[in-house]
Amino acid sequence: MNKIPKGWEKYYLSDCFNAISIKNKIKTKDYLPQGKFPIIDQGQDFISGYSNDENLLIKVKKPIIIFGDHTRCFKFINFDFIAGADGIKILEPKDNFNEKLFYYFCQILDFPNKGYSRHFQYLKKAIINFPKNLSEQKAIVDKLDDSFAKIENAITNLINAKENLKLYKQSVLKSAFNGDLLPNTSPTHWEVKKLGEICEINPKTEILLLNESDEVSFIPMASVEAETNIFTESKSKFSKVKKGYTKFRDNDILFAKITPCMENGKICIVNNLKFGIGFGSTEFHVIRPNKNTLSKYIYYFVSQISFRQMAQIYMTGAVGQRRVPSKILENFEIPLPPLSEQNLIVAEINRRFAIVDKTLNLIDKSIQNAKNLKQSILKKAFSGELRSEI
Missing domain, CATH: 3.90.220.20 (DNA methylase specificity domains)
Structure with missing residues (x-):
């Protein structure tokens, strides 16, 4: 990111957005498992509960970025919400910055491993390379959206495969204790x-x-x-x-x-x-x-x-x-069953689980590779390397 592509500018991130600290917060004890309005709190997913209290509702006029100062996490949202814990900030990109592209840039920020009180200060001082033309910003967003949709679909399929393998393992255990895992064993004498x-x-x-x-x-x-x-x-x-x-x-x-x-x-x-x-x-x-x-x-x-x-x-x-x-x-x-049959049953479960676990490990590696690919694509996007593909 040292060389700025033609038509791009270098900015401090603090010049790209307005930060709004949220004052109206709801106490953790008042979180509901279900309700009309999601509660935004610290964490990877941000939605930690629900409330029906319209008096605490924060209206969202256009898509915004939520930043968790404690967790260094971001979320792009376009729905009304209620604020939860301290350290939640709204980042509103200014009019000459596409909100989604701004959010994508935030995904490649490398925060120093220091106390969480410094995360927002680091965020403001970070430097971003951004195309000045809004149409080019939108074109990059479209390219990223398309690429990430395909990656997320692949990840979803891999996660579903993992869940199916876990269900298979449970079916193996059920068969084992029903006495029908092995052809030469019978539960009649158990x-x-x-x-x-x-x-x-x-x-x-x-x-x-x-x-x-x-x-x-x-x-x-x-x-x-x-x-x-x-x-x-x-x-x-x-x-x-x-x-x-x-x-x-x-x-x-x-x-x-x-x-x-x-x-x-x-x-x-x-x-x-x-x-x-x-x-x-x-x-x-x-x-x-x-x-x-x-x-x-x-x-x-x-x-x-x-x-x-x-x-x-x-x-x-x-x-x-x-x-x-x-x-x-x-x-x-x-x-x-008798000890001899316990040994046979355990050996068969071990054999089947070894095959499944090997596959699960491969799936986990594939999921991580997909996540790494997203980061690689993001870095290309903000170095200008995606321009030739748009």
């Missing part, structure tokens, strides 16, 4: 057991003789991915975690008991823990299968969406702090 009969729920974990300064495995809730059986282990001093945290050992299953982590599927089998033991969030239930039950078999069972939906029904506590009681896990019935 037992039906309560989970508490074949597993210890929140068992006592014997701690070896450790020194206060020893580093031990620590797993907070944020370190467990949803629906992947992947966790990231950190290390902490034994003296800091020996009290007030959940204790577990290798091959235990950690099951998030609090909303929304439980519904999202934050569940994992822990292994390769230092000293064979670990410590983590108190919001985990620990499930420890007995010697005749495979951890992976139990993990797959409790990973089913149907299991989590049932557990959700029996959650107790206040909104936002609802938890699955341990008794619900203990009394939940599970079909249990």
